[in-house]
Amino acid sequence: MMMAILDAGPFQDWIxxxxxxxxxxxxxxxxxxxxxxxxxxxxxxELDEAGRELNAATRALNNQYR
Known part of the structure; x- marks a missing residue:
């Protein structure tokens, strides 16, 4: 089942x-x-902070489509 992307913000944040x-x-x-x-x-x-930022963006993206 495909879902429509209603808000591109989380995708842009993740990228x-x-x-x-x-x-x-x-x-x-x-x-x-x-x-x-x-x-x-x-x-x-800097690497640790970037990793935490990526984890948070991934979590937000996953939560949006649950």
Whole structure:
């Protein structure tokens, strides 16, 4: 059963959160590859925050269509 998308806001929020998380993850991985501990420690909170943001956006999107 297909559902009509009545509000694109949650989808846009999820896409924005996913993009932010993906960028943070790439920066963190690059810092890990060059083994720069200071940079890793600097980027870890940003990655954690982006992950929480993505989880919240995913939860909101799932709750909208239950």
């Amino acid at each position: 924005r959160a996913f993009d932010r998380h993906e960028r943070a993850q790439k920066r963190y991985a690059a810092a890990g590859r060059i083994r720069n501990e200071a940079l890793i420690n600097y980027l870890r909170p």
